[in-house]
Amino acid sequence: MAVVFKWLMRLAATCVVLVVLGVCMVYYLASRSLPDYDKTLEVPYLTAEVEIVRDNANVPHIFGQSDQDVFYALGYAHAQDRLWQMTMLRRTAQGRLSEVFGTATVEIDTLMRRLDLYTRAVASVDAQDARTMQMLRAYATGVNARLDEINTSALGRGAPEMFLFNAPVSAWRPADSLAIIKLMGLQLAAHLDEEVLRARMSLALSDPKRLADILPDAPGGGVAALPEYAQIVPGVTRFAENTMLPQHPLSPFKRRIFAGASNAWAAAPSRSASGGTLLANDPHLEFTAPAIWYLARLELESGGVIGATIPGMPLVLSGRSEALGWGITSAYMDDQDVHIEQLNPDNPEEYRTPDGFKRFETRGSIITIKDEAPITITLRWTDNGPVLPGTHYNLGSITPPGHVASLGWTVLSRNDTSMSAAMQLMQAISVREAIRVAEGFLAPAMNLMLVDRSEIGMKMIGAMPRRDAGHQSQGRLPSPGWIAANRWQGRLPYASNPEFIAPNGGIIGNTNNKVVDRPFPNHVSFDWGDTQRIQRWQRLMQAREVHTRDSFIEAQLDTVSFTARALLPLIGAELWFTGEAAPEGTPLRQRQRALTLLAGWSGEMNEHMPEPLIYAAWLQRLQQRMIQDELGPLAAEMTHVEPLFIERAFRDIDGASVWCDVIQSAPVETCADMARLALDDALIMIEETWGPALETLRWGDAHQATHDHAVLGEAPLLRYFVNIRQSTNGGDNTLQRGLTKGTGPDPFHNTHGAAYRGVYDFADPDSSVFITSTGQSGHLLSRHYDDLAQLWRRGEYIPMSLDEGLARAASVGVTVLRPRR
Structure with missing residues (x-):
């Protein structure tokens, strides 16, 4: 027995030693790719010495003798910190994820190939101006210099993920940067989804009037009645079960509710306490680890530029120079149209046009799949766009x-000059010059918020399709592609894009709300991204005669829900403080306790309070009860509460209260009945998940921000190291927006919001501030992987200074790039 025990101990000790050695080996290999920020390196194709000074937040401040060298160094810095992220963005745009991830991403690759974004990006290279091409080449050369350093110095393949996945990295090209702009457009696109959903709703609802309830127009002007979808496209008599978009975390295909949002506002000197212009911007995108944004400062020949970049693109998308500040929000311009194309019954390789049948433009495309045989798909294009x-x-x-469906979309242009326009924007010195140079920006459509030292302005940038006044659906529904009036007729002039310069009130803002009320076809859009946050923003802006940097920060971080304040009195009108006192432990007593809490609540979506969770669960269950019987399977598409729908029903606007009656039941239910039943549903769900003690609930326990790694975020054990989870304030409709997941076992997880915030003060530019939601590094072993995360969660910022002395004083390292002799 003693001998057996001795050998068991030896075996156990051997296993422990092997595990320790294995962990040490993994750590050694992973740590080899940790960037060294304090070094001198000789690199090819550089014209003069460049310094990359990293401040204590790891923000690179890049100093060189020419713009070409500065962009070279930016490419190098991006590749140092975000190589894996960059290569995944490129592979996604190319439709080549399956080479690394196998069958799990075939559907993504197939759809990306059919959209043909990367081919369009390659074609657009020739459309760029000479300076932009020079900077794109310099940036690509800088990325490749880092790749060369990794290969020659055995720097752990550049990122830990490279050891886990066989993902060979090819040289970076200018077209890769152009492709990432187009990929960004895909992530922000919502109108395709909106058109199809509207068509499906039209087919599902027995009363066409009810379509205006469930998919309401943004307030402010009416819309002429449209025909039902079945009248536009005969032959569709039913709707199918829901088919989900690709669910892989790397998928760029987002449901319409996650198609991008943002906040931006500006104040003129007359509305600023300091006498200088102010600008605040927080673009909203899906949370990831690392965040999509990367902070950087570029010292260009025209002056310093600092702000938020996206690795893979040599652009400061939101930031400031000494003379100009700019921010962006999703414009929600209707730049997509679905066309139904009729096939030739005698030849399915042809489709119908206004001039007869015409052959599809076709091309084969081979998708290589890891550990599987490659597949070949045939890409088909019509005059209207890809099938x-x-x-x-x-x-x-x-x-x-x-029939088949094709897509018209401005992102698919082969002559996309958006990169050149954005490059020129960084050199602009005034609001009016910035608006002028932005004319070449085609897609994605955005609102460009601008301030110089004396003036403020906002311009919607992006190509606005020219539609015929006789368009059958006005772009709101899929329409027959063979009818000439349904086809695009080029682009409206840039002057047609909404523009606001130096308003009398001295303040401009956008929360993805409706910005103009113009008749079709100059309408911009029928579908807008916000009807709620704008109400709170207006109140905050009008509450002060003058604003400061700090008041703009307060507005960015505001968590009061106008929606809660507006809807709770409406849905609880017949429930507040009614009925006899109920015994402890009964559902009625729990309902009374919940109503008492909500009655004294200000609408603040504070992470430490129970009321936001009760409110959110109540509204979610209420909408589900109201739509389930009318919509059937389509109800699953409505994952988030539509406040205007709830309001229309409870106010019985145009008979909308019929949504509260359950069709299948004999009694006629009222909206008060629905509200009571939904509250009971919500309280049962809360009790099953978080317990019965309502007063001890915390909204933040349910509303955790999910900064998850796109590939390793679901891996056993590793997910605890790569994912960043935080209790957060805010909600779907607060200015500090934390859009909830809406589905699954954690429907209130915060998955989409402001991963970048910036506030720029031109009375004292160096007091400007910014922050991202994770950290600068994408390397999980780096201390800069998540060092900004807690600052972001607490609503804190770091300085946005162009003072070279401050950057050097707080330096954590200086990388000197020298031309190779």
Whole structure:
């Protein structure tokens, strides 16, 4: 027995030693790719010495003798910190994820190939101006210099993920940067999904009037009545089951609710306490670890520029120079149209046009799949755009037999000069010059918020399709592609894009709200991204005669829900303080306790309070009860509460209260009945998940920000190291927006919001501040992987200074790049 025990101990000790050695080996290999920020390196194709000074937040401040060298160094810095992220963005745009991840990403690659974004990016290289091409080449050369350093110095393949996945990295090209702009456009696109959903709703609802309830127009002007979808496209008599978009974390295909948002506002000197202009911007995108944003400062020949970049693109997308500040929000311009194309019954390789049948433009495309045989797909294009599969955005459910669906979209331009326009923006010195140079920006459409030292302005940038006044659906529904009036007729002039310069009130803002009320076809859009946050923003801006940097920060971080304040009195009108006192432990007593808490609540979506959780659960269950019987399977598409729908029903606008009656039941239910039943549902869900003690609930326990690694975020054990989870304030409709997941076992997880915040003060530019939601590094072993995360969660910022002395004084390292002899 003693001998057995001795050998067991030896075996156990051997296993422990092997595990320790294995961990040490893994750590050694992973740590080899940790960047060294304090070094001198000789690199090819550089014209003069460049310094990359890293401040204590790891923000690179880049100093060189020419713009070309500065952009070279930016490419090098991006590749130092975010190589894995950059290569995944490029592979996504190319439709080449399956080479690394196998069958799990085939659907993503297939859809990306059909959209043909990367081919369009390659074609757009020739459309750039000479300076932009010079900077794109310099940036790509800088990225490749880092790749060369990794290969020659055995720097752990550049990122820990490279050891886990066989992802060979090819040289960076200018087209790769152009492709990432187009990929950004895909992530912000919402109108394709909106058109298809509207068509499906039209087919599902027995009363066409109810479509205006569930998919309401933003307030401010009416819309002429439209025909039902079945009248526009005969032959569609039913809708199919929901088909989900690709669910892989790397998928760029987002549901319409996650198609981008943002806040931006500006104050003129007359509305600023300091006498200088102010600008605040916080673009909203899906949370990831690392965040999509990367902070950087570039010392260009025209002066310093500092702000938020996206690795892979040599652009400061939101930031400031000495003379100009700029920010961006999603414009929600209707730049997508779905066309239903009729196939030739005698030749399915042809489709119908206004001039007869015409052959599809076709091309084969081979998708290489890890550990599987490659597959070949045939890409088809019509005059209106690429043909998409019926499984994409449920297109098959609204496409009659003998037809296919194609997509018209401004992002698909082969002559996309958006990169050149954005490059020129960084050199602009005034609001009016910035608006002028932004004319070449085609897609994605955005609102460009601008301030110089004396003036403020906002311009919607992006190509606005020219539609015929006789368009059958006005772009709101898929329409027959063979009817000339339904086809695009070029682009409206840039002057047609909404523009606001130096308003009398001295303040401009946008929360993705409706910005103009113009008749079709100059309407910009029928679908806008916000009807709620704008109400709170207006109140905050009007509450002060003058504003400061700090008041703009307070507005960015504001967590009071106008929606809660507006809807709770409405849905609880017949429930507040009514009925006899109920015994402890009964559902009625729990309901009374919840109503008492909500009655004294200010609407602040504070992470430490129970009321936001009760409110959110109540509204979610209320909408589900109201729509389930009318919409059936389509109810699953409505994952988030539509406040205007709830209001229309409870105010019985145009008979909308019929949504509260359950069709299948004999009694006629009222909206008060629905509200009571939904509250009971919500309280049961809360008790099952968080316990019965309502007073001890914390909204932050449910509303955790999920900064998850796109590939390793679901891996056992590793997910605890790569994911960043935080209790957060805010909600779907607060200025500090924390858009909830909406589905699954954690429907209130915060998955989409302001991963970048910046506030720029031109009375004292060096007091400007910014922050991102994770950290500068994408390396999980770096202390800069998540060092900004807690600052972001607490609503804190770091300085946004162009003072070289401050950057050097707080330096954590200086990288000197020298031309190779």
